[in-house]
Amino acid sequence: MKQGLQKKINISKSDIYVEEVTLDIFKEVNRNSSEELYMVTIDRKVLRTPEGQPIVHENYNALRELVAELEFCDILDVHKISLYNLFCTQIDGVLSGVNIKRENIFYALLNDPVLRTCAGPEVIEQMKYLNIIEEYLNGYSLNYPHLPQVQLEDRSWLSTDKEIEANFERIVDHIYSLLLELDETKLTVFVTIDNVFGSPVLGTLLTSKRISPQEFTVLYMTAICINSKVFSDVNRKEEKEMQQAIKHNAECMVQFLNLTTPRLTEIEDLIKNGESFQLEFKSTLRWNLHTNCEDQKMEHSVLKSIVAFLNTDGGTLLVGVDDKGEPLGIKADKFPNEDKYLLHFTNLINSRIGKEYINNIVTNQYLN
DSSP states (O other), X not given: OOOOOSSOEXXXXXXXXXXXXXXXXXXXXXXXXXXXXXXXXXXXXXXXXXXXXXXXXXXXXXXXXXXXXXHTOSEEOXXXXXXXXXXXXXXXXXXXXXXXXXXXXHHHHHTOGGGBOOSSTHHHHHHHHHXXXXXXXXXXXXXXXXXXXXXXXXXXXXXXOHHHHHHHHHHHHHXXXXXXXXXXXXXXXXXXXXXXXXXXXXXXXXXXXXXXXXXXXXXXXXXXXXXXXXXXXXXXXHHHHHHHXXXXXXXXXXXXXXXXXXXXXXXXXXXXXXXXXTEEEESOSSEETTTTEEOHHHHHHHHHHHHHHHTXXXXXXXXXXXXXXXXXXXXXXXXXXXXXXXXXXXXXXXXXXXXXGGGGOOOOOOOO
C-alpha cells in the first residue's frame, strides 16, 4: 500500500470545495450507484489519492470535515495521519483489497509493543498502565503474554513453554477473527495503527472504541518506555510533546470512524445503549466459550431470561452479544447454518417453556 505522494503540493492559497458528483464521471469508483456521492475539489481540480483515485464519498459531512482540515494546511501531505491520509488509505488500500493472513497477524502480535514488558523492577509500575490490555484479554479467557522487549523474528521464544505458546496462539486467533469482521472504515483505522504504531491490539481496541484517544496514547507511550511516572530517565518536555502528537493522531482516527462509519442499525443502537431491565445480552445459545463445547447451562440461561420477560412487561434478548456489548454473531454457536440455529431455538422454546408461548416471542436474526 503506497502511503506517500511523489511530491508535496502547496495549497495555502487554494479554493477547496465539496461538490456533488455522479458515477458517470468516475466509473472506477467502488461505490453503490444508488447513493448520492460527493467529491472534494482544489482549485476546480478533483482531489485524488497517491494512486490517482478520486476522493469520493457518500457522506457529505465527512468530506466537509476533510475540507475544513485542508483549509488550515499549507501543504497537501499524505505522510502524516490526517483525514486526508485516512481517506487515501481507505481508497487506495482497503477498497482495493487487503490480503489478511493469520501468519502476518501472528508476527505483528509477536512484536506488538503493548504486549511487551520490561525485564526489570519497572514492570510492576508499567503494568498499572497496561492493565487495560490485561483486562481485555482476561475477558476472553486469555492471559497477557509479557513478551520481551526485543525483536522476535521466529517462534523460538514461545516454543520454550507450551502453555505460553498455546495462549499466544489463542490471542492470534482472537485478533484475526475480529479483523475479518471489520468494515472498510474500521479496517482503514486498523491498518493505519498497524503501519504507524505496529500494534494490532491497539488497532482492535480503538476501532471498537474500547479505549479513548488519551488511553491509546498512555498505553502506547508506556509500552515504548516513555512514561516519566514509570521510567525516571524520561525527558518530561519530550514526553509532553510526544503525548500531544500521538493523542492528536488517535483523535483524528476516532473522528474518521465517527464520520464515515455507516449509520447504526436498530440492533447496533440497542447494543450501544447497553443492558437494562428490558434488554439483556447473551454470548451464545448453546456453546460454552470457556470450555469450548456445548453446554445446557447456556441454554438454561437464555430460557431463564425469556421466561423473566414473559412474566413481566416483556423485553429484548440479544443472543450473540457478550456482556461487554461485543457482537459475536451466531457463528460462535457452531451451527451448520442459520436455519438450524433458528430451528434449535424454536425447539427449545416448545420443549422447555411450552408451545403455547411461542406466539408471544418474536424472533429475528440481526447478526451473522
